Amino acid sequence: MPNVPAATQAISLLKLLARHAGPLPAASIARELDLPRSTVYHLLAVLRDEGFVMHLAEERRYGLGVEAFALGSAYSRQAPLQRVARPLLTRLVETSSHNAHLAILHGREVFYVIEERAPGRPPLVTDVGVRLPASLTATGLAMLAALPSAQVRALFPNRDAFVQRHDVGVTSLTQLRAELIRVRQRTYAIEEGLVTPEFSSVAAAVVDHTGHPVAAVAVTYPADDVDDDRRRELARQVTRTAADLTRRIGGRA
Amino acid sequence: MPNVPAATQAISLLKLLARHAGPLPAASIARELDLPRSTVYHLLAVLRDEGFVMHLAEERRYGLGVEAFALGSAYSRQAPLQRVARPLLTRLVETSSHNAHLAILHGREVFYVIEERAPGRPPLVTDVGVRLPASLTATGLAMLAALPSAQVRALFPNRDAFVQRHDVGVTSLTQLRAELIRVRQRTYAIEEGLVTPEFSSVAAAVVDHTGHPVAAVAVTYPADDVDDDRRRELARQVTRTAADLTRRIGGRA
DNA sequence: GTCAAGTGTCTCAGATACGAGACGGAACCC
DNA sequence: GGGTTCCGTCTCGTATCTGAGACACTTGAC
Numbered sequence: 106m107p108n109v110p111a112a113t114q115a116i117s118l119l120k121l122l123a124r125h126a127g128p129l130p131a132a133s134i135a136r137e138l139d140l141p142r143s144t145v146y147h148l149l150a151v152l153r154d155e156g157f158v159m160h161l162a163e164e165r166r167y168g169l170g171v172e173a174f175a176l177g178s179a180y181s182r183q184a185p186l187q188r189v190a191r192p193l194l195t196r197l198v199e200t201s202s203h204n205a206h207l208a209i210l211h212g213r214e215v216f217y218v219i220e221e222r223a224p225g226r227p228p229l230v231t232d233v234g235v236r237l238p239a240s241l242t243a244t245g246l247a248m249l250a251a252l253p254s255a256q257v258r259a260l261f262p263n264r265d266a267f268v269q270r271h272d273v274g275v276t277s278l279t280q281l282r283a284e285l286i287r288v289r290q291r292t293y294a295i296e297e298g299l300v301t302p303e304f305s306s307v308a309a310a311v312v313d314h315t316g317h318p319v320a321a322v323a324v325t326y327p328a329d330d331v332d333d334d335r336r337r338e339l340a341r342q343v344t345r346t347a348a349d350l351t352r353r354i355g356g357r358a
Numbered sequence: 359m360p361n362v363p364a365a366t367q368a369i370s371l372l373k374l375l376a377r378h379a380g381p382l383p384a385a386s387i388a389r390e391l392d393l394p395r396s397t398v399y400h401l402l403a404v405l406r407d408e409g410f411v412m413h414l415a416e417e418r419r420y421g422l423g424v425e426a427f428a429l430g431s432a433y434s435r436q437a438p439l440q441r442v443a444r445p446l447l448t449r450l451v452e453t454s455s456h457n458a459h460l461a462i463l464h465g466r467e468v469f470y471v472i473e474e475r476a477p478g479r480p481p482l483v484t485d486v487g488v489r490l491p492a493s494l495t496a497t498g499l500a501m502l503a504a505l506p507s508a509q510v511r512a513l514f515p516n517r518d519a520f521v522q523r524h525d526v527g528v529t530s531l532t533q534l535r536a537e538l539i540r541v542r543q544r545t546y547a548i549e550e551g552l553v554t555p556e557f558s559s560v561a562a563a564v565v566d567h568t569g570h571p572v573a574a575v576a577v578t579y580p581a582d583d584v585d586d587d588r589r590r591e592l593a594r595q596v597t598r599t600a601a602d603l604t605r606r607i608g609g610r611a
Numbered sequence: 612g613t614c615a616a617g618t619g620t621c622t623c624a625g626a627t628a629c630g631a632g633a634c635g636g637a638a639c640c641c
Numbered sequence: 642g643g644g645t646t647c648c649g650t651c652t653c654g655t656a657t658c659t660g661a662g663a664c665a666c667t668t669g670a671c
Contacts, residue, residue: 107403108628111364111658116408120425123432132617141660146619150360155369156464165618165668169433171464172373174471177430178487179376180422211409211424218427234431361658364628384648394630399649418638418648 114140115148119157119173128161128168186311186320187218189353194221194322197346201339203326205346206231208244208308210318213260215245218320229325230301237300238268240275243308244321246294247347250285251310251318257285273299293340294321303328307340309347312356319354322347367393368401372410372426381414381421439564439573440471442606447474447575450599454592456579458599459484461497461561463571466513468498471573482578483554490553491521493528496561497574499547500600503538504563504571510538526552546593547574556581560593562600565609572607575600 107113117138122129129137135145149167152158156172181187190207197205198221207219214236222228231237239245240261249257258278261267267276275281288294297305308323324343331339350356360366370391375382382390388398402420405411409425434440443460450458451474460472467489475481484490492498493514502510511531514520520529528534541547550558561576577596584592603609 107400107407109364109368109400109404110628111362112368112401112404113408115362115365115368116404116410119429120408123429127436130617131619142619143621143660143662147360147362147659148365151362151365151369154360155366155373157369169429169436171433171462171469171471173429174433174437175430175469175487175489176372176376176422176426177428177433180424180427180430182487183380183422184427209424216424216428218424234428234435236428363658395649396630396632396651400629 111148114138114144115152118145118148118152119169122158122167122169123173128164128166130166134167184218186350186354190219190311190320190322190350191221193346193350193353194219197221197322197324197342198223201324201326201342203324203339204229204231205322205324205343206244207320207322208242208248209320210239210245210248211236213239213266215239215242215248215321229304231323231325238270238274240267240281241270241296241299242323243294243296243306244323246284246288246296247308247310247321247323248318249281250288250294251312251316254282257281270299271302291340293344295336295340297328301325305331305336307336307343309340309344311347311350311354314355316356319356320350322350364401367391367397368405371398371401371405372422375411375420375422376426381417381419383419387420437471439603439607443472443564443573443575443603444474446599446603446606447472450474450575450577450595451476454577454579454595456577456592457482457484458575458577458596459497460573460575461495461501462573463492463498463501464489466492466519468492468495468501468574482557484576484578491523491527493520493534494523494549494552495576496547496549496559497576499537499541499549500561500563500574500576501571502534503541503547504565504569507535510534523552524555544593546597548589548593550581554578558584558589560589560596562593562597564600564603564607567608569609572609573603575603 118134121134121137131145135142149158153160156170158167159170160167194205194207202223204223204226205221206217208215208217217231217233217235220231220233239249261278261281264277275284294308304325305328306323306325308321310318311320313319322343324339371387374387374390384398388395402411406413409423411420412423413420447458447460455476457476457479458474459470461468461470469489470484470486473484473486492502514531514534517530528537547561557578558581559576559578561574563571564573564575566572575596577592
């Protein structure tokens with residue numbers, strides 16, 4: 106277990122500022138992180154010097170600084186998966202005429218790293234940077250289905266690990282396993298109205314050379330506009346895009 | 359002066375990983391940061407736990423993690439300037455048929471936060487996340503021209519503060535001041551071939567309610583394709599976009 | 612105008628983190 | 642197979658950081 110408390114506190118402070126919709130006063134930061142006020146001021150001073158935090162003196166609040174943006178840009182520049190995936194998602198949007206996105210698994214959540222919107226389609230909740238519970242999303246289910254059984258159990262050790270949305274969603278490991286069996290049988294995941302009522306998604310996993318899921322591709326469409334035949338066609342396009350991306354990153358396709 | 363060495367070291371490590379094109383071995387990190395190996399491993403352990411760094415075990419290297427991306431996304435979500443500016447730059451690209459970008463001043467450098475590429479135009483060096491010396495760029499000159507004289511002097515205290523590119527660029531405060539006078543007289547900045555040979559840019563500053571420059575808007579075009587009349591027209595569109603953005607953020611226009 | 616609450620800075624002693632260096636294992640080279 | 646280099650983990654004593662709390666200033670309520 107690493108023990109570098111000042112580094113951990115600094116990182117926690119940045120994460121706190123990222124979680125909120127806007128800048129925070131120092132007293133709120135101290136309270137939410139349960140840190141002494143003087144410690145918080147020391148950390149803020151360092152983070153300001155380094156450009157990760159800026160002080161809005163008139164509002165007496167602290168917000169993220171441009172170095173936070175620079176870090177995110179550096180991650181995007183260095184991440185081979187996103188660079189390779191972007192043109193493939195652009196093409197998927199063209200052929201499907203629906204919004205497409207790429208997500209990665211981060212613990213029990215999915216994290217959206219690419220969102221390509223189709224012309225004339227509304228923006229969805231699955232915007233870049235958003236996190237959602239994996240068990241509730243098509244992309245999450247697609248990736249969980251590609252994980253070894255023991256790893257799924259490790260991620261969901263008890264009933265508390267499950268969340269619901271709009272009063273719907275799996276609530277136990279047994280239910281989740283059953284759903285993942287269905288995903289494997291179909292070779293794609295379906296989510297109907299769990300994330301956004303009246304919208305559905307189909308998703309397929311992207312796996313690396315060991316077969317481990319590194320991302321999932323999905324398309325989202327208005328549920329009423331798409332019959333079973335149309336949905337199978339969208340699923341075919343999504344699984345083909347995911348397989349193509351898997352091949353391009355040298356994965357086991 | 360803040361003194362929280364572990365926090366400073368952690369942040370320096372993240373910045374180092376951001377500066378490089380890809381992941382680094384721990385030994386390189388120790389060498390470039392001039393830190394003991396055990397200290398570096400402690401910091402890497404914390405940053406991994408928090409998701410800011412990932413360990414590529416097969417390559418024995420460390421790279422930025424998805425929380426770096428999440429931080430950058432949070433900054434973009436919270437930054438009102440970029441949200442307001444993006445549709446204006448999209449429209450500027452449509453009317454001008456050239457690439458447009460938005461930059462902010464960060465010390466003596468400009469930092470590109472939006473890049474909108476025109477259809478059929480090549481990507482340029484001014485990509486999102488890139489930094490360039492302010493004195494060499496149209497956006498930098500536009501913002502410097504809107505700063506009080508004392509602040510320009512503080513940013514460029516001596517000849518060492520100036521850099522050149524392709525053997526061209528101002529090398530003294532006197533030369534810089536003369537150029538900034540010209541920028542103010544024209545109400546826009548011009549850069550010809552300093553950033554990318556054979557490409558030129560025109561830029562105008564976006565100022566806040568105090569008249570302080572918070573960003574600059576620019577258009578970049580192939581120098582040979584644009585005669586004086588055409589360039590004046592592009593400059594008119596750029597200064598209008600910058601004024602529009604200034605008004606929308608409640609600036610002094 | 613007065614009082615309370617909040618912000619930001621500063622000091623310094625006791626608690627604790629830092630980092631030198633040892634160790635085991637892996638990878639590479641011959 | 643042996644030797645070298647590098648990686649990653651671990652220990653513990655000394656140097657140094659953390660944070661309680663005082664202080665000055667600003668803002669807001671009455």
